Amino acid sequence: MRRTYLLAAASLLAAPALLIAQTARPRYGSWGLELADMDRSVKPGDDFYEFAEGTWLKNHPIPADKVGAGYNYDLPDEIEGQVRQIVEEAAANPTSPTARKVGDFYAAWMDEQGIEARGLAPLRPYLAKIDAVRTRPALVRLMMHPGMPSPLNVGINADQDDPTRYTVNAGQGQLGLPVRDYYLLDGEKYVAIRKAYRDYLIRLQTLAGLSDPQGRADRIIALETRLSQDQWTPERRRDPVATHNPMTRAQLTALAPEFDWDATLAAMGLGAAKTVDVAETTAVTATGKRLADVPLSTWKEWMTARFLSDHAAYLPRAFDQANFDFYKKTLYDVPEQRARWKRGIALLDDALGEAVGAIYVQRYWTPATQAKADELVADMRAAYRDKIQAASWMDDATRTAALAKLATFDPRIGHPAKWIDYSTLAVSRTDPLANAMASDAFGWRLALARFPHPVDRGLWYMTPQTVNAYYDPTMNQITLPAAILQPPFFDPNADAAVNYAETGATTIGHEMGHGFDDQGRQYDEKGRLRDWWTAASAAKYTVQADRLANQFDQYEPIPGTRIKGRLTLGENLADLGGLETAYAAYRRYVSRHGEPPVLDGFTGDQRFFLAYAQAWQGKRREGAQRAALLSDPHSPDKYRVNGIVRNFGPWYTAFAVKPGDALYLAPERRVSVWGPVKGD
Numbered sequence: 001m002r003r004t005y006l007l008a009a010a011s012l013l014a015a016p017a018l019l020i021a022q023t024a025r026p027r028y029g030s031w032g033l034e035l036a037d038m039d040r041s042v043k044p045g046d047d048f049y050e051f052a053e054g055t056w057l058k059n060h061p062i063p064a065d066k067v068g069a070g071y072n073y074d075l076p077d078e079i080e081g082q083v084r085q086i087v088e089e090a091a092a093n094p095t096s097p098t099a100r101k102v103g104d105f106y107a108a109w110m111d112e113q114g115i116e117a118r119g120l121a122p123l124r125p126y127l128a129k130i131d132a133v134r135t136r137p138a139l140v141r142l143m144m145h146p147g148m149p150s151p152l153n154v155g156i157n158a159d160q161d162d163p164t165r166y167t168v169n170a171g172q173g174q175l176g177l178p179v180r181d182y183y184l185l186d187g188e189k190y191v192a193i194r195k196a197y198r199d200y201l202i203r204l205q206t207l208a209g210l211s212d213p214q215g216r217a218d219r220i221i222a223l224e225t226r227l228s229q230d231q232w233t234p235e236r237r238r239d240p241v242a243t244h245n246p247m248t249r250a251q252l253t254a255l256a257p258e259f260d261w262d263a264t265l266a267a268m269g270l271g272a273a274k275t276v277d278v279a280e281t282t283a284v285t286a287t288g289k290r291l292a293d294v295p296l297s298t299w300k301e302w303m304t305a306r307f308l309s310d311h312a313a314y315l316p317r318a319f320d321q322a323n324f325d326f327y328k329k330t331l332y333d334v335p336e337q338r339a340r341w342k343r344g345i346a347l348l349d350d351a352l353g354e355a356v357g358a359i360y361v362q363r364y365w366t367p368a369t370q371a372k373a374d375e376l377v378a379d380m381r382a383a384y385r386d387k388i389q390a391a392s393w394m395d396d397a398t399r400t401a402a403l404a405k406l407a408t409f410d411p412r413i414g415h416p417a418k419w420i421d422y423s424t425l426a427v428s429r430t431d432p433l434a435n436a437m438a439s440d441a442f443g444w445r446l447a448l449a450r451f452p453h454p455v456d457r458g459l460w461y462m463t464p465q466t467v468n469a470y471y472d473p474t475m476n477q478i479t480l481p482a483a484i485l486q487p488p489f490f491d492p493n494a495d496a497a498v499n500y501a502e503t504g505a506t507t508i509g510h511e512m513g514h515g516f517d518d519q520g521r522q523y524d525e526k527g528r529l530r531d532w533w534t535a536a537s538a539a540k541y542t543v544q545a546d547r548l549a550n551q552f553d554q555y556e557p558i559p560g561t562r563i564k565g566r567l568t569l570g571e572n573l574a575d576l577g578g579l580e581t582a583y584a585a586y587r588r589y590v591s592r593h594g595e596p597p598v599l600d601g602f603t604g605d606q607r608f609f610l611a612y613a614q615a616w617q618g619k620r621r622e623g624a625q626r627a628a629l630l631s632d633p634h635s636p637d638k639y640r641v642n643g644i645v646r647n648f649g650p651w652y653t654a655f656a657v658k659p660g661d662a663l664y665l666a667p668e669r670r671v672s673v674w675g676p677v678k679g680d
Contacts, residue, residue, distance in 0.1 A: 027487035031599050032494030032502075033607070033614055045661025048651075049641040052613035062621060064336035067328075070618030070637070071488050076467045079483050083345050083465055086359045098355045098422050104429040105351055109314075109344040114430060116316050120208065122433045123308075123315060127208070130303045136291055137260045139299055141267045146440035149306035151175075151227055151287045152259065154268065156447040158455050160244050160277070163474040163527035166451050168270055171243070171279030172231050172287065176201070176220070176309065178331065179631040180228040187560070189626075193330065197221065200326035204308045207318050216301045223294055223302055230286030234631045235566040240473075240522050240529055243279040252276055256288030269448045313343065314433040333623035351439035352427075353463035354420040360465045361415045365482045370414055372492060373485055377411045377478075380508040383585035387674040393544075398537035405515060405525040410457070410477040414485070415464040420446070469507050471514035473523040478511040489615075497596065497604045500586035501579075501611035509578030509585075516673070517573040518545050548572055548671045552643055557636050558622060561629050568635045575635075575644045577673035579612060583650055605654040613641045647671045 026032040039054025050057065062069040091103030108114075133139045143150035151173040159167040177183060182193055198217045205213035237243060252261045255278065265273055278284055291299070308315075312323035321337075328334040348356055388394070388402045425442040428434050450456060457475055462468055464482040467489075471478050484490065490503055514520045521541070524530045533541070549565035552572055556562045565572075586608055590596065596604035618637040620628070625636060635643065645651040646663040647670045657664055 026491050026494040026498075028491070028494070031607070032491060032498035033611055035600060037614065037617070038610075043661065044655040045652075045657035045663050047642065048609070048613055048645055048655075048663060049616075049638045052610050052641070053617055056617060057619060060619070062619060065334065065338040067332050067334055067624035068618055068620035071615070072467070072618055075483070075486070075489065079465050079467060080342055080345050082364065083348075083356060083360060084341060086356060086363070087345065087348060090359075098352075099359075101422060101425060101427040102348065102352050102355050104427045105348060105432075105435050106344050107429050108427075108432040108435055109347060110340060111430070111432075112317065112340065115314075115432065118431075119316060122431050123208070123311075126307060126433075126437070127304055130300055130307065133296070133300055136258065136296060137263060139296060139303075140259055140264050140291065143303065144264055144268050146444040147437040149173075149303050149310060151290070152284065154270075154276075156451050157277075158474040158527070160240070160474060160523075160527075160529040161246070164454050166453075166455055167246070168265070168273045168276045168451075169279065170276050170284060172283040175224045175228060175231075176306065177224070177228075178627050179234065180231045181630045183225045183228040194221070196326060196330045200309075200322060200330075201305055203322045204312070204319065205305060207316075207322065208304075208308055210304070216305065219298045220302050220305050223290065223298055226294075227287060227290060231283045232280040234633070235564060237280065238519060238567065238570065238633065240519055244529055245278045245281050246275045247278055248275055252278070255281060256284050258288035258291040269444075270451070272452070311433055311436060313347075314436055331623050331627060333621035347436075349463055349465065351435065352422060352425070353465075354416065354460075355422055357415060357464040358419050361482055365414050365464070369482075369485055373413045373480065373490075374411075376503065377413070377508055379585055380504055380512060380581065381406065381409065383504075383509075383581045383588065384512055386588075387581050387584060391675045393540040393675060394537050395534050398533050401524065401532045402516070405476065406512075408476055408525045409512060409515065410475065412460065412477060412479045414480070414482045416460045417458055469511055471511040471520065472527075473515065473520045474527040474529075476515065476523070476525065476527050478508070480507065480511075495596075495599065495607060495611075496589055496593075497586060497607035498611040500582050500589065501608045502615040504582030504585055505578045505612055506575075506615045509582045510574045513574035513577035513581070513673070514570065516577060517570040519570050544671050544673065545569060545573060547669075548576065548647075551647075551671065552635060552639065555635075555639050555643060557629065557639070558626055561626055563629060563635055563639060567631075568633055571634045572640075572643065573673060575640050576647060576671065579644055579648060580672065580674050583608065583648070603654065605650060609645060609651050609654055612645070616640050 028034050034056070037053050037056035039050055039058070042050040042054050044051045047054075060069055063073075066073055087102060087106045090099040091107045094100035094103050129142060133142055142148055143152070144154060152170060153173045154168065154170045156166050157169050159165050175183075177193070177197060182190060182197075198221060201217035201220055202213045205216055210216065247255060249261055252259070261276075265271060265276075308319065309323060312319040324337045328337070384406055385403065388399060388406060391399065394402065422442070424445070426438050428438075455475075457477070460479060460481075461472070462470060462479060462481050466481045467483050469478065469480045469484060484507065488502075489507070491499070494502075515523075521533065522529060522531065524532045531538075549569045549572075551565070552563045552568055553565035554562070586604075590604060596607075599607065602610065616637040620636070628634070628636070634640070642663055646665050649667070649670070651657065652664075659666075
């Protein structure tokens with residue numbers, strides 16, 4: 001599915017025609033890897049990640065302003081530098097109305113002196129709107145305004161029953177702490193975090209000149225704790241069937257009458273919506289009850305504090321610093337704030353991302369790269385077709401449907417065919433808070449304008465300058481932005497084994513694999529949420545999926561905090577399926593071009609697996625890793641290597657892994673997405 005954080009090594013497979021008689025030197029090493037990063041004192045079968053990356057892990061510090069280090073963090077730094085030049089040129093000498101907006105947005109953000117001089121004046125109109133609320137229906141309507149905090153999310157997305165049309169969605173909202181576990185778990189660490197959160201709320205409200213900041217903080221935390229108790233866990237929220245509950249207006253009123261649905265939807269511009277697809281039904285019901293039994297004054301205090309926190313970066317430095325001290329330093333152990341210009345680039349990506357992206361593509365994207373990437377996807381599609389046709393556990397009916405889904409995969413590469421028109425977005429050169437609110441309102445107007453029309457399959461949910469990729473099950477689309485198609489993740493000059501592992505396995509193979517993971521497999525070739533599996537094939541698939549989830553449940557990256565096998569199952573299945581398929585594609589390449597030579601003492605297969613491991617180069621601070629373990633569907637980098645290769649027979653053969661090695665699993669205990677291959 002769509003990835004919610006920057007990936008460690010999402011990359012693309014180089015096509016066979018591009019991997020013969022290379023003349024240019026790879027950016028990394030003599031054939032595509034940094035062999036100096038390895039720790040050859042470690043036995044591959046004991047810890048393959050340490051073997052491939054151990055020296056780098058020991059010697060490479062995490063920069064003071066980051067939650068982690070590795071390839072995933074290095075390439076975005078380069079992109080930021082490229083985008084900075086684009087943005088600063090737009091600020092100094094805009095060549096179009098849209099470029100002027102880019103420049104003005106950035107200039108307003110960078111004007112720290114002006115922000116300090118204006119103080120709280122830009123903030124007061126928004127707090128006044130909250131203060132003016134006198135009834136619960138008015139409170140709910142204000143919560144639904146773009147940019148305002150709400151315990152209920154309402155949006156517009158493709159209908160899972162008919163992805164050619166849009167529908168309205170509703171579900172549980174975001175609280176002050178990242179995930180419900182922070183409110184509910186026992187232990188010294190979580191008690192300390194909750195105390196720090198209280199201190200943060202007090203600090204924010206004191207800076208804003210609000211009365212009784214201590215009492216407000218206690219009431220807000222009590223409210224959020226009650227809400228968290230009824231929110232669904234991240235694991236449960238991954239179930240596409242459980243979170244798909246289309247309801248009529250009458251059913252919505254029965255579910256949570258406190259939201260005054262008719263008036264609220266009308267005020268949002270959604271008066272014509274006949275149904276709303278509710279995700280976390282019981283959480284929505286409980287939230288409605290809290291609207292009724294918690295004093296209106298407490299809800300207004302909650303909205304005020306959340307607005308301050310959500311927009312602290314646009315306020316005087318003391319607010320920004322308080323926000324950093326809690327959310328980055330306390331929660332994620334990051335000691336230093338990122339440079340302001342870098343944060344400005346990130347904010348622009350959200351507000352005017354395609355305006356910047358259009359310029360980025362003009363400068364850094366070429367038709368040759370597009371053509372190469374198109375070839376890469378075609379090669380992986382062929383490998384997946386072979387895997388599906390050979391899967392012995394699939395019966396004919398399921399296989400036919402799976403092949404139909406594969407045939408309708410829609411890969412989008414580089415950039416959108418049509419760019420967003422920002423002509424109606426008003427941008428101030430002096431008020432960054434107003435710009436943030438205007439951006440939210442603009443985004444909502446775009447969604448409303450699309451709502452009555454058929455779904456636009458050309459929309460992108462990542463900008464071209466994003467180092468990431470995603471799969472959308474309702475569209476059956478994989479999207480690969482331009483920024484990720486460069487070294488270290490995409491290098492046509494690298495060894496074939498490297499490209500097939502780094503690029504084939506970790507991006508194309510991985511994203512296509514999401515179409516057949518525990519979530520994606522529930523959507524058919526048209527993107528409809530529909531069970532197209534026979535009971536027999538589904539049962540065999542589930543056995544393998546359950547075994548993989550149970551394996552990952554045993555891993556404990558931080559003492560006392562384990563990986564959640566069910567939460568990470570989709571990503572782990574996509575990793576394993578991507579590796580299996582990319583290896584099959586690589587062996588097809590070898591069959592056409594002959595067994596590759598040994599390079600620096602490593603065979604082609606060994607280089608393939610080393611490249612796979614180095615593609616996940618990364619380390620994180622403990623606080624950031626803890627947050628990820630509680631809520632992120634991706635496993636830590638180390639386990640995306642060790643937890644995956646130990647299930648794959650050809651890895652055992654390549655490195656002579658034997659019983660007694662720490663990673664060894666007996667063949668009958670290994671998990672496979674597409675079935676055993678030679679070497680299992």
